[in-house]
Amino acid sequence: MTTVKTLLGLPGLRLRPRAGADLLDRPVTRIYVTELSDPGRYLSAGELVLSGLLWWHAPGDAEPFVAALARSGAAALAASGADSGGIPDDVVDACVRHRIPLLEVPDDLSFSVITEQVVLALAAASDSARKRLQAAAEAPVETLAERASAELGLPCWVLSGLGRLIAGTAPLPIPPEDVVRRYAAREPGPLTLVPVEGRHAVPWLIAVGGPLSTAQVELAEEVAGLVGVTRARAVRPEASPPGEVCVVALRTEGSDESRDVLGELLPDAVLLESSGETSYAAAARPSVAGLSIVEPLLRATRILCGVSDPGPRAEAAESARYAVEVAARRPGRVAVVRTGAVDAHELLLAGAPAGLRAALRRRVLGPLLAYDAEQHTDLVHTVRVFLECSGSPTRAAKALHVHVNTLRYRIGRAGDLLGVDLTEFTGQLDVYLALRAGD
Incomplete structure (x- = not known):
């Protein structure tokens, strides 16, 4: 320098x-x-x-x-x-x-x-700096950041596109997720950002604490290249964590980025399987908070994520598989569903094929749907409100703004059409599942 x-x-x-x-x-x-x-x-x-x-x-x-x-x-x-x-x-x-x-x-x-x-x-100094950096080609990312800082005379950081601080030589002046958001939006900020080239869906960034001259930019790009090589050599764990694990299912709709995103999101997790749009990984305590940060940098139209509760790996994987199907029915470009936060019936229905759900709805609710269509009534809605009010005529009547006797008459008429006693638990369960199958 x-x-x-x-x-x-x-x-x-x-x-x-x-x-x-x-x-x-x-x-x-x-x-x-x-x-x-x-x-x-x-x-x-x-x-x-x-x-x-x-x-x-x-x-x-x-x-x-x-x-x-x-x-x-x-x-x-x-x-x-x-x-x-x-x-x-x-x-x-x-x-x-x-x-x-x-x-x-x-x-x-x-x-x-x-x-x-x-x-x-x-x-001469630039050439010497480049040679010194190249001599550290086999060094860890932390060492490369330190070398870059020494050559540029400025603090340096290496960040993941998910907002994860990988290495740095000083405290970041702004949160790492804000660095990524500004990079995605091409907004100016207090740091100079140089992308790490590579074939990864989630980019890494070299951040330098100040403006750079042309020669310094070239040095930062040299560092970015070395970091890219180090990143490509990283070896992922091959064995699952001992004991119970959580499994994360990640789907990147419209792209094949799921494997890279999941690998970057959970660097210490074990990749279980990947089929392009959807990948699975097992980890002890996974965090998926970075998905909303990286979303603007991806090609995917939506990012869906299902996270299982802790359990045996095979069981957790099935739970995550169903959870990501629940996420697919949620709004927004990023949807995350944890199995412990959804009702069991919603999880089970999410795993059923679309044809099976449609058939269930027609078989159980067919007469009621036909009656509503012919008579221009809405008994299906009345039944749903009644069941969601735990079968309480008083609560359901209040929710529908009708007299309780009117509510009882409608429920009795619906039960006759369906051939089901809607005051009995088993009948209520079948009808409610059929109602939710159409969601």
């Missing part, structure tokens, strides 16, 4: 610090020559600004110039006072005030020589 102190040691430049002697460790990423009185719009972080001070005419002129350097994050100002009898005190004072290192350029030194020397130093 090239710093301001590095430039002071370049042979033949003879640069002399006039301010900011305690700031010489700042990284330098490029050189920019200007004689504008306010160059702010053209500056970027890490630049060595070279000026002959042609813009300075009187005390006070230095304030807007140096303030612009400070706002942009410039590394230092190298100035020549050959045309003004030396660097004015006004410039020195402004650099001290805004904490900008000030280097005095000898009067007999050409700016072209300085530019050439600095460019060569930056190129």
Whole structure:
């Protein structure tokens, strides 16, 4: 990494610090020559600004110039006072005030020589940095993040597209899920984001704590490539956790991303099976909170997830299979169903084929459906409300805003049409399952 102190040691430049002697460790990423009185719009972080001070005419002129350097994050100002009898005190004072290192350029030194020397130093440092990074190609992701931070002079993080912090050299300034959301929406933020290339459905991101020069972006991309290789070499567990497990069934409708998403969502889980749109994995305590974060980055039209209760693996897998079918009947682009949070009858019906559910509805409710169609009544709705009120005529009548005697008459008429005693539990159960089969 090239710093301001590095430039002071370049042979033949003879640069002399006039301010900011305690700031010489700042990284330098490029050189920019200007004689504008306010160059702010053209500056970027890490630049060595070279000026002959042609813009300075009187005390006070230095304030807007140096303030612009400070706002942009410039590394230092190298100035020549050959045309003004030396660097004015006004410039020195402004650099001290805004904490900008000030280097005095000898009067007999050409700016072209300085530019050439600095460019060569930056190129050599970039090449050396690339070689040092490549030497760490076999290192863990945590080590690669540390190397990247050292070469770029900025904190670095590696994040999953599910909002999982994989490695980092400092606390993140914003939550990891917000980093991913901003990346998906292409919103600007406090971090520079570089995607990790690969054939994975869920991307990883290199996040750097500040703006980058072109050379720094190239280094960050080099790091991203190395992280991608490390990611591809990762080995998943082959044995299920001991004891009871939860099984997660994940379906990515309209795409074959389920395996990658599930593998990234549960890196410590055991992949059980995968058939393109739907994959299954076993884990001790799975968390699926990242699905809503990654959804904008996927091709899938919907993401459906079923999570079983803990149990023997085969039993848990069947529960997860039924739960994902329940999720398919829920609204939204991301639907998650845990078996413990749904009624048993809903779980059982979800696993029944569509044809079987339709046949059940016709066999049990056929006469009532036909009567409603012919008489323009709604006895089916009346029966459903009655059953959902636990067979209480009083509660059902109140819910339907009718007299309780009217409710009793309708239930009796419906029972006659169905050939079922709707005040008896078994009959109630069959009819309610048939009603729910149409949901």
